[in-house]
Amino acid sequence: MGWRASGLALACIVAGVAGPAAAGEPAGPALIPRPVSVQQCDGAFALEASTGILHSPVAEPAARRLQAALAEVTGLSLPLGPLDSGAARAIRLELGGPGAGPEAYRLDVDPARITLEASDAAGLFYAGQTLVQLLSRAGEPGSWALPCVRVRDAPRFPWRGLMLDCSRTFQSLDYLRRTIDRMAFYKMNVLHLHLTDDQGWRLEIRSHPELTERGARFPDHWNEPSTHHGHYTQAQMRELIRYAADRSVTIVPEIEMPGHSLAALAVLPALSCSGGPFEIHPFFEGPHIHEDIYCAGNDETFRFLEDVLGEVIDLFPSELIHVGGDEAPKGRWETCPKCQARMRAEGLEDEEELQSWFIERLGPFVESRGKRIIGWDEILQGGLPAGAAVMSWRGIEGGIAAAQSGHDVVMSPTSHCYFDYTYERIDTRHAYAYEPVPEELDAAQGRHILGVQANFWSHINREPDEVDTQIFPRLLAIAERGWSPEGARSWEDFRRRVEAHLPRLRAMGIRYHEDAAVMPPGGGDSDLP
Ligand SMILES: [Zn+2]
Numbered sequence: 139m140g141w142r143a144s145g146l147a148l149a150c151i152v153a154g155v156a157g158p159a160a161a162g163e164p165a166g167p168a169l170i171p172r173p174v175s176v177q178q179c180d181g182a183f184a185l186e187a188s189t190g191i192l193h194s195p196v197a198e199p200a201a202r203r204l205q206a207a208l209a210e211v212t213g214l215s216l217p218l219g220p221l222d223s224g225a226a227r228a229i230r231l232e233l234g235g236p237g238a239g240p241e242a243y244r245l246d247v248d249p250a251r252i253t254l255e256a257s258d259a260a261g262l263f264y265a266g267q268t269l270v271q272l273l274s275r276a277g278e279p280g281s282w283a284l285p286c287v288r289v290r291d292a293p294r295f296p297w298r299g300l301m302l303d304c305s306r307t308f309q310s311l312d313y314l315r316r317t318i319d320r321m322a323f324y325k326m327n328v329l330h331l332h333l334t335d336d337q338g339w340r341l342e343i344r345s346h347p348e349l350t351e352r353g354a355r356f357p358d359h360w361n362e363p364s365t366h367h368g369h370y371t372q373a374q375m376r377e378l379i380r381y382a383a384d385r386s387v388t389i390v391p392e393i394e395m396p397g398h399s400l401a402a403l404a405v406l407p408a409l410s411c412s413g414g415p416f417e418i419h420p421f422f423e424g425p426h427i428h429e430d431i432y433c434a435g436n437d438e439t440f441r442f443l444e445d446v447l448g449e450v451i452d453l454f455p456s457e458l459i460h461v462g463g464d465e466a467p468k469g470r471w472e473t474c475p476k477c478q479a480r481m482r483a484e485g486l487e488d489e490e491e492l493q494s495w496f497i498e499r500l501g502p503f504v505e506s507r508g509k510r511i512i513g514w515d516e517i518l519q520g521g522l523p524a525g526a527a528v529m530s531w532r533g534i535e536g537g538i539a540a541a542q543s544g545h546d547v548v549m550s551p552t553s554h555c556y557f558d559y560t561y562e563r564i565d566t567r568h569a570y571a572y573e574p575v576p577e578e579l580d581a582a583q584g585r586h587i588l589g590v591q592a593n594f595w596s597h598i599n600r601e602p603d604e605v606d607t608q609i610f611p612r613l614l615a616i617a618e619r620g621w622s623p624e625g626a627r628s629w630e631d632f633r634r635r636v637e638a639h640l641p642r643l644r645a646m647g648i649r650y651h652e653d654a655a656v657m658p659p660g661g662g663d664s665d666l667p
Contacts, residue, residue, distance in 0.1 A: 150179040150288060167285060168638035169271050170614050171325055171621035172631075179286035181249040183227075184276060187214050190228040192221045197233040200259060203384065204231065204266040211273055212282050227251065229269075233262050241327075241386075242292035245269060247284045260386040264291070264325050271323075271642075295574065297548050297589030298620030299328035299390075300613065302605075305335035305401070306421050307596035308354075308368040313605070315381055320610075320646060322385035324617035329382060330390040330460060330591065333370075336400035336428045337421055337597075341391070342371045345445045346406075353401040353418065360420055366600065372453055379454065390456045390512070393446055396496050397466030400428040402442075409439050411474035421597035429467050434496045435476025444503050451507045458527055459504055463497055464514035494520030501526065512548070515540070531555075531593065538578050541586040549574045550591040555616065557608050558595040567655040570615035570632055573624065592616040603649045610643055610650035611636050 166176055185208070193201035201218055209215050221230060229252040238244070243256040243265035254265035268289055276283040300321055302309055318329060333341045339353035354369035356362040370378070375389075382389050400416055407414025411433045432439045450459060468489035471477040477492065486492050497513060501523030504511050511517075512527040515536025522528070527546040530537030537547040549555070554564060554572035574590040592613055599608050614636055619627075636656050643650050 150177040150286075166631075167272055167287065168635040169268060169289075170632075170635050170639055171618035172626055172635070173268065173289050173291035174623055174626075175288075175290040177288040179248075179288065181286045182276075182283040183247050183249055183252055183286065185212065185214065185216075185273070185282040185284065186227075187216070188227075189214075189216050190219045190223065190225040191216050191231065192219050192223055192225060192228045193231040194221050194233060197231040197262060199384070200233065200254075200262040200266065201231050203263060204229070204254075204269070207266060207270050208273075211270060213280070214282070230254065231262060231265075233257075233259065239292050240296065243268075243289075245287070245289040245291075247272065247286050249286060252284065260327070261292075263322075263386045265289075267323055267325060293325065293621045294623055295587070295589030295620050297328050297591065298326040298617060299330055299548065299550070299589065299591030300326060300609070300616075301330040301332060301392075301550070301591060301593040303332040303335070303594060303596040304338075304340045304370075305332055305394075305596075306337045307366050307600040308338065308340060309596070309605070310365065310368075310602070311370065311374055311378060313602045314378060316647070318378075318382050318385055318387050320613075320648065321617075322387055323646075324614060325621050326613075326617050327386055328388050328390055328589075328591065330392060330593075332392045332394070332595075334392070334394045334401060334462075335398045337418060338367060338369075339401040339405070340369045341375065341393075341450070342369060343446050343449050344372065345449065346442070348405050349402060353405045356418055356420060360423065362420060366420075372449070375453060383455070388456050389454060390458055390460055391450050391454045392460035392462055393443075393450060394462030394464075395432055395443060395500075396434060396463075396493060397431040398427065398462060398464070399432050400430060403430055403432070406442065409433060409436060409442055411435075411470040411477060426597075427465050427467060429469050431466050431470060432496075433474060433476055434471060434492050435474060435478070435480040440499060443500060447500065447504060448507070451504070451509050457508075457510055458512040459509050460529070461497060461500065461504075461511050461513050461517075463493070463517035464531070466493060466516070468493070488520075491520040493517075494522070497526075498523045512546075527588070529591070534576050537587070538576050541576075541579050541583045544586065546586050546588050548588050548591050550593050555590065555592050556595075557592050557612060558598060561612070561651055561653055564612065565655040566612040566615050566636065566653045567629055567633070569612045570619065570627075570629055572616075572619055574619060575624075590616055590620045606649045607651045610648050611640070611653055611656055612651075614639065 191201050232255045235255050235257050238257050241260045243261040245265045245268050246253045256262040272284045339349045343349050350369040355367035379389050403410045404416040404418050410430045471489045497517050510525050515528050515530045528540035529548045531550050534551050537549050540547045554569050575584045575587050
């Protein structure tokens, strides 16, 4: 099977590929992210209850997911069948064609048949997501149609991420599943979960059950709502990982160190420099970033972290394991006899080098288990383990330095990608303007940019609806910057497509922000379901 051209002589026109549609040109279907190429053709495929979804044996999981996705939108449960069933009007899924690259796909909609082709399961899944975005109601109630198109598509970057902070405020499994669904609809593929911080330890660690028995809740006197604390058991997380994988999303776990670790130290104060005692508090009460961090001079700290990381590595299939590394105040290390003795013994100049030594000490353990470390850009200070990747958040300089020295990078600068910030600071248009590959990098260095990620910290906006409002609609900008070719960028074309997607966001139950950059003059439809 090849990427054969259709024999049908249909009039097709290239729609909205090279840039903004000029006056009089067709605007093209409202697909987000924008595909590499879309040709619009005459006619439409009418979706009916008898339309079969035909698949090869290896494409059965993708066929079942497409069946469910179409049922969710249309209420139709289309029958599945083998490719050679001979059914006339059908949707055909073919997997394993010649290499069109990871996650790439072809989607052809003709009046008589729809064909989805990809060389991997992710590509076939994304072909299905594009198909669902093309669905529209036809004249009769309950009838649906798909415009005839030829879509050729592949992602620009392999990492199209969203970070959710589950520590400052616990996020329910139900909310995480909904978030995965929404990410997948927009072809985002990495959900980074910030699982530990000063405000809570959210992942069961079987060798240290006390971490979640006592480190996952705020003391009663803070009167925090019950939904703000909690944790994920390993069984629950395994189920969530499977749910995400079924939608081509990888979950990247983050265990913070050496700072942002008060929830662990409140339970295990002997791992701090001062010995405690400590109490977990909400972010808005007391020091926002706690001075007490893991003691780098205590070997017990590393035995503990290896216990934790060992279980994390066993649980999460992700190749990259996030070890935090940001915003670690060094005051306690400066006065701790054990930390100072460690610096003398290891010949370290200052506490920044001690932080590098801290992360490097865990590198061989992580690598011996077949994984790689990723951390916030502070892990660059004083040297970085070979093979480690960097998440550039304080700006783009960390990402530039890391890529120039041969390390992989995920770009998530506060300037464009921090969605706990207000829309006055970062609106959808500003987020869309972000170019993940800095111009300072040459072509070889630029290939170390794995992609782009939006980050959401849950210290101010804490309820699910508030999180939605902070994330949507600007997450669509990051989805498109991560997927679509740089040459296809056009704000006005994107704005038009986002506007067309607002009813879809409402149908998905998303309480999005009415971003003035996106809404038509006079405001958008505020009648949320
Ligand atoms: Zn110490």
